[in-house]
Amino acid sequence: MIEHFFQCPYCWQQISMLIDSSIEHQSYIEDCENCCNPMQINASFINSELVTFSVNQDF
Numbered sequence: 782m783i784e785h786f787f788q789c790p791y792c793w794q795q796i797s798m799l800i801d802s803s804i805e806h807q808s809y810i811e812d813c814e815n816c817c818n819p820m821q822i823n824a825s826f827i828n829s830e831l832v833t834f835s836v837n838q839d840f
């Protein structure tokens with residue numbers, strides 16, 4: 782697991798999320814720990830390195 786920091790697209794607070802680096806491509810819905818709005822997380826790993834990360838609020 783890695784901890785990734787990013788800005789929430791709703792409240793613009795910096796939040797962090799734990800992501801499982803053993804899963805190459807993943808997409809899931811998670812609630813912001815600050816404002817509790819749902820967002821879709823897209824993450825890709827190569828050799829456990831985070832190579833792409835995006836947050837989508839329109840899903």
Ligand SMILES: [Zn+2]
Nearest residue numbers: 789792813816
């Ligand atoms: Zn938020």
